[in-house]
Amino acid sequence: MRIRLLPYLFKQALNNILSNRVVHAIGLGTMVVSLLIFGTFLLLFVNLNAWVQGWGHSMSMSVYLNDDISAAQRAEITSFIGNLAEAEIKRFISKDAALRDLRSALGSQAGVLEGLSDNPLPASFEVTFTDMDDRGTDLKGIKQALQDMYGVEEVQYSEEWLHRFEGLMNIIKLVGFVIGGLLCLGILFIVTNTIKLTIYSRKEEIEILKLVGATDWFVKIPYLFEGMIQGILSGVFALVILYFGYFLISTKKMYFLGLAGLDFVFIPYQYTLLIILISVSLGLLGCFIAVGRFFDI
Amino acid sequence: MRIRLLPYLFKQALNNILSNRVVHAIGLGTMVVSLLIFGTFLLLFVNLNAWVQGWGHSMSMSVYLNDDISAAQRAEITSFIGNLAEAEIKRFISKDAALRDLRSALGSQAGVLEGLSDNPLPASFEVTFTDMDDRGTDLKGIKQALQDMYGVEEVQYSEEWLHRFEGLMNIIKLVGFVIGGLLCLGILFIVTNTIKLTIYSRKEEIEILKLVGATDWFVKIPYLFEGMIQGILSGVFALVILYFGYFLISTKKMYFLGLAGLDFVFIPYQYTLLIILISVSLGLLGCFIAVGRFFDI
Amino acid sequence: MIQLFHLFKNFGPSIALGDLNLRVHEGEFVFVTGPSGAGKTTLLRLIFGAEIPTSGHILINGVNLSRISRLKLDLLRRKIGFVFQDFKLLPKKTVFENVALALEVTGEHPSFIRKRTHRTLKLVGLAEKEKAYPLQLSGGEQQRVAIARAIVKDPLILLADEPTGNLDSDLTKDIMILFRSIHLKGTTVVIATHSRELLEDTAQRTVFLHNGRIVGKK
Amino acid sequence: MIQLFHLFKNFGPSIALGDLNLRVHEGEFVFVTGPSGAGKTTLLRLIFGAEIPTSGHILINGVNLSRISRLKLDLLRRKIGFVFQDFKLLPKKTVFENVALALEVTGEHPSFIRKRTHRTLKLVGLAEKEKAYPLQLSGGEQQRVAIARAIVKDPLILLADEPTGNLDSDLTKDIMILFRSIHLKGTTVVIATHSRELLEDTAQRTVFLHNGRIVGKK
Numbered sequence A, B: 001m002r003i004r005l006l007p008y009l010f011k012q013a014l015n016n017i018l019s020n021r022v023v024h025a026i027g028l029g030t031m032v033v034s035l036l037i038f039g040t041f042l043l044l045f046v047n048l049n050a051w052v053q054g055w056g057h058s059m060s061m062s063v064y065l066n067d068d069i070s071a072a073q074r075a076e077i078t079s080f081i082g083n084l085a086e087a088e089i090k091r092f093i094s095k096d097a098a099l100r101d102l103r104s105a106l107g108s109q110a111g112v113l114e115g116l117s118d119n120p121l122p123a124s125f126e127v128t129f130t131d132m133d134d135r136g137t138d139l140k141g142i143k144q145a146l147q148d149m150y151g152v153e154e155v156q157y158s159e160e161w162l163h164r165f166e167g168l169m170n171i172i173k174l175v176g177f178v179i180g181g182l183l184c185l186g187i188l189f190i191v192t193n194t195i196k197l198t199i200y201s202r203k204e205e206i207e208i209l210k211l212v213g214a215t216d217w218f219v220k221i222p223y224l225f226e227g228m229i230q231g232i233l234s235g236v237f238a239l240v241i242l243y244f245g246y247f248l249i250s251t252k253k254m255y256f257l258g259l260a261g262l263d264f265v266f267i268p269y270q271y272t273l274l275i276i277l278i279s280v281s282l283g284l285l286g287c288f289i290a291v292g293r294f295f296d297i
Numbered sequence C, D: 001m002i003q004l005f006h007l008f009k010n011f012g013p014s015i016a017l018g019d020l021n022l023r024v025h026e027g028e029f030v031f032v033t034g035p036s037g038a039g040k041t042t043l044l045r046l047i048f049g050a051e052i053p054t055s056g057h058i059l060i061n062g063v064n065l066s067r068i069s070r071l072k073l074d075l076l077r078r079k080i081g082f083v084f085q086d087f088k089l090l091p092k093k094t095v096f097e098n099v100a101l102a103l104e105v106t107g108e109h110p111s112f113i114r115k116r117t118h119r120t121l122k123l124v125g126l127a128e129k130e131k132a133y134p135l136q137l138s139g140g141e142q143q144r145v146a147i148a149r150a151i152v153k154d155p156l157i158l159l160a161d162e163p164t165g166n167l168d169s170d171l172t173k174d175i176m177i178l179f180r181s182i183h184l185k186g187t188t189v190v191i192a193t194h195s196r197e198l199l200e201d202t203a204q205r206t207v208f209l210h211n212g213r214i215v216g217k218k
Ligand SMILES: Nc1ncnc2c1ncn2[C@@H]1O[C@H](COP(=O)(O)OP(=O)(O)OP(=O)(O)O)[C@@H](O)[C@H]1O
Pocket: C011, C012, C014, C015, C016, C034, C035, C036, C037, C038, C039, C040, C041, C042, C043, C085, C194, D135, D136, D137, D138, D139, D140, D141, D166
């Protein structure tokens, strides 16, 4: 193989694509659709994850304070929570506010609070946690640390809620990975098969080239170029169509679906690169396998 | 076309499949994988829906009763709720039990209940709703009806929770339908394309048949049989593999995934029939389109 | 039987046939000859309806090919045997199946098809190659399969395009005897060839083509 | 140049060549003839390395084909021109591209390729059909493209399998003159044919094959 043949072989690849344009178009279509399915899945998975994550934001922790807490101690607690990357103080609930809240929470049962002379409720900080799952927040540890601080009477969070939330995330992740993994395998299979089929009809061509004295690489390289071009084209087409689809159902339109307030983002750019990379390697791989089959002349 | 040619043409189709077995195998593989992707999606969607639905079971309504309710009135309420298909009385909470519950719920704040002489809390029924979403349960209407009954003091349910739950179901449905719809379209496209490609390499064969004086149907019918056979085979293979996969991840194994208690069911049999039906019609359609292209001799 | 009126056939700018007029009567035996590229193949393909004339008319048995439906054309082709210059055999079918095909498309009875196919293959000397595939045959053997397929159905018209180009002279003589015997049974035969061998020892009517025009008759 | 020792070639049970011994010296001009199915094509394909002998040895320029690597075989083939009985042209490439291909695989310079291809196509009388595709050519024209592709690279050895089966006698003479001129430049030529025309008016060495065995020499 001489390097200066490469441009010639590349031109051959372009010619081949043109002269087999129907077969190539069919193959390209299949690849684009396969990648599109994968891309759509990625897009939705990324967003679904974010939504459910966001939905879990309401996970909060109550830090009840002693009635006799000093300003310094309070400041210390505030700064401790402030230093936790994933935590945020949502609000401070004074003793009075706590009683008001309890009364409204009890609703018709608020009568039980009538006979009180003294307010027995403690003041508290309501702390919310964001992105908990990503950073593997150790809620138990935080609770312990807070409880050991001066001025803290008790720390509470809903373990049941957390459990449920984690269960849900597990289900979604499981489903996501199962579908995602199968999709990956499936698309790998479909795309390589499609390329095999587009090349299969050209068995004779390969045979003739070999009879004219072409070396294996002289025959193979144009096919690999073809696979590469098909891979790039299908990757780009799939992404463009995906972006267009994303654009159509962008955030604004989601109001109509009763999903107001949910941010709908495009897949991160690393993933777009990944899709192109996948499609190109699939193209090359498919050609490589398919062409390899015909080399026993 | 004489009917008695049909067996002959069917035999032709079988012969064709055998003599083009590599191309057919590749095509079959692609179809099986496509259908498998679709089937897996269906399987997971059906189960995910059931899980989230089940997870929503904890939706409950509290029916608070007057202290002076008569046994007859109570029985009437019980039977009213019993007649609601989707509702079920989970438990009856007596006045004492209600106080106990409240005390434990208040935790460290239970001190507020110390000074009580009389138990101000009403007894209540806890009513749970199942399969709410499916039957479009009118919670507001039920609440109203109960509130109008004698002996009922108040009816409460968490509207916020319901809202959230409905939002989640909406998201899952949206994602499900988008992916499902795209998958359907994609697989339709991929399968017909694959069949087109398997037939494309046989352009010459069709030309020769026409030159020997074969009528259009004489040429077409074996291809349609081929498509049908390929459709049936791929549908059956896909289902068998899907069931096998389902069997591997059946309920028992799910304990390991921390998803204990979730029932993992196979897709309903109507759907399996649907998959076969889809694959056969795709096979026929693909052949029909592909063969049609070559009839200008 | 075959009537051609002012037949023109262009492929893009290049003229394959120009103003060709010819009449072949029922039961005639005609040679068409001429140098490479003269238009012999094009002429036969036009008669067969495999090519559409640019202008002019073709009448087969009084039926105008340009006014005929697709289905009628298929049915007409069943009565015409064609030996293609490039054989046009189905590579995925055996020799037997290739020849039987010409009868199968007409819906004949399987036992009849079997008998006739065997007999015809024996006639062209390929009884032993019945189960072989075309690509496993020598050039001459392939050509004889093509001949067998054309004559197996006892056609009304036999069009043979260079039917002996790959055959040695002994076989060529055998095949010509075969054609003559078919002709004697009433088939109209048109053979395109440039083989001196075929043309020399015959007193048959011969049409000379050159650049798509008839330049001589014998 | 070409040495064949006890060459056998079976296809399954059927014997295509049996115990064939032959020597062709450098610069020789040899005809191989015999009836249809005698084994002519098989013999040429064995010499070309397109078929592997069942037993026996083939030496080209002293190199044993059964001991040669795939790459070496590819390189050897570049020095051998082969006119295939069924042409083996690439249908998706033009006449020009088909002929140029034989030079392109060797990595020659584009301008050289262009010039040589033009000249060779002119030699076989196809200068005007350069841009046509094989399926748009008559049988004889296709055969000449195959000849052009075989001779364009000035091969050391020229193997031609029935190279004039689709050509009229004038063209046949032209092509034979072409082959002889190539031969005069030093190429070893082996032609398989059953054309009387070719064999009659020549005093060339001739090998007669029958049922895969040499039954006569001249
Ligand atoms: N499909 C086509 N497209 C373009 N040109 C064509 C086509 N078919 C034939 N021709 C041209 O028409 C002319 C006549 O071709 P035809 O095949 O009829 O010749 P022929 O007499 O059969 O020659 P041969 O003896 O070589 O087979 C040739 O110049 C050929 O190149």
